[in-house]
Amino acid sequence: xxxxxxxxxxxxxxxxxxxxxxxxxxxxxxxxxxxxxxxxxxxxxxxxxxxxxxxxxxxxxxxxxxxxxxxxxxxxxxxxxxxxxxxxxxxxxxxxxxxxxxxxxxxxxxxxxxxxxxxxxxxxxxxxxxxxxxxxxxxxxxxxxxxxxxxxxxxxxxxxxxxxxxxxxxxxxxxxxxxxxxxxxxxxxxxxxxxxxxxxxxxxxxxxxxxxxxxxxxxxxxxxxxxxxxxxxxxxxxxxxxxxxxxxxxxxxxxxxxxxxxxxx
DNA sequence: CCTTCTACCTGTCAGC
DNA sequence: TGCTGACAGGTAGAAG
Numbered sequence: 001x002x003x004x005x006x007x008x009x010x011x012x013x014x015x016x017x018x019x020x021x022x023x024x025x026x027x028x029x030x031x032x033x034x035x036x037x038x039x040x041x042x043x044x045x046x047x048x049x050x051x052x053x054x055x056x057x058x059x060x061x062x063x064x065x066x067x068x069x070x071x072x073x074x075x076x077x078x079x080x081x082x083x084x085x086x087x088x089x090x091x092x093x094x095x096x097x098x099x100x101x102x103x104x105x106x107x108x109x110x111x112x113x114x115x116x117x118x119x120x121x122x123x124x125x126x127x128x129x130x131x132x133x134x135x136x137x138x139x140x141x142x143x144x145x146x147x148x149x150x151x152x153x154x155x156x157x158x159x160x161x162x163x164x165x166x167x168x169x170x171x172x173x174x175x176x177x178x179x180x181x182x183x184x185x186x187x188x189x190x191x192x193x194x195x196x197x198x199x200x201x202x203x204x205x206x207x208x209x210x211x212x213x214x215x216x217x218x219x220x221x222x223x224x225x226x227x228x229x230x231x232x233x234x235x236x237x238x239x240x241x242x243x244x245x246x247x248x249x250x251x252x253x254x255x256x257x258x259x260x261x262x263x264x265x
Numbered sequence: 266c267c268t269t270c271t272a273c274c275t276g277t278c279a280g281c
Numbered sequence: 282t283g284c285t286g287a288c289a290g291g292t293a294g295a296a297g
Binding site for chain 1: 292
């Protein structure tokens with residue numbers, strides 16, 4: 001999206017419905033039309049477009065959102081896709097007549113416009129898991145005194161930002177830590193293991209193009225294939241890759257947790 | 266403040 | 282071939 005949007009003026013915003021998960025901001029189209037996108041960036045799972053007006057456009061894909069690019073000269077950035085037009089909710093048109101379309105069947109995504117000095121929830125997010133800011137001491141400090149299970153704590157974006165259900169399950173498996181352990185009760189060595197394995201899982205998953213369970217695609221439209229490397233996620237009843245005991249499933253905080261009862265303590 | 270629970274929505278799949 | 286119910290990669294906001 002950056003080559004298509006950065007440095008370009010958005011000439012038109014077509015809203016096809018009043019809301020996604022939340023209502024669109026007041027005067028959404030008017031506040032974006034005529035603005036140039038100075039920079040496109042990412043923080044946790046939020047996409048941020050800095051506009052020349054000083055406002056920031058935050059976009060979140062939720063569970064099933066995607067952006068579809070189209071334009072005469074965009075060959076390298078477009079590909080065949082199966083996004084149903086009935087779920088095209090927002091269409092941004094740029095000065096060079098390219099379009100960036102937000103498609104989201106489940107509508108768990110959302111968009112926000114925030115003024116330059118207005119706070120936004122990104123301010124409260126924890127560190128990026130692959131940055132040098134995220135270390136065992138940092139995690140330990142943020143988990144201190146927490147009674148909540150480690151599985152839930154790792155999904156809390158204020159503890160570390162950008163981990164989802166799959167990678168938390170896989171990281172806990174690799175670190176040999178039971179998902180039900182009290183977050184504040186991990187030993188120093190366990191926290192170190194957990195951070196190391198989390199970074200490894202994410203790095204490997206990114207190299208594999210992510211996990212295409214259903215909706216996820218790489219930017220070029222290809223399927224990711226990290227799902228073929230899952231040790232426990234979605235593998236209830238399969239043998240644990242380490243000890244061959246059946247992989248267990250439980251529900252924590254309303255989400256499925258997959259783990260090995262004998263390897264994870 | 267922290268933790269827990271529910272809501273948001275469509276699509277898919279397993280089981281009957 | 283339908284029908285039903287469970288479940289899905291996430292987050293906000295209310296309630297306790």
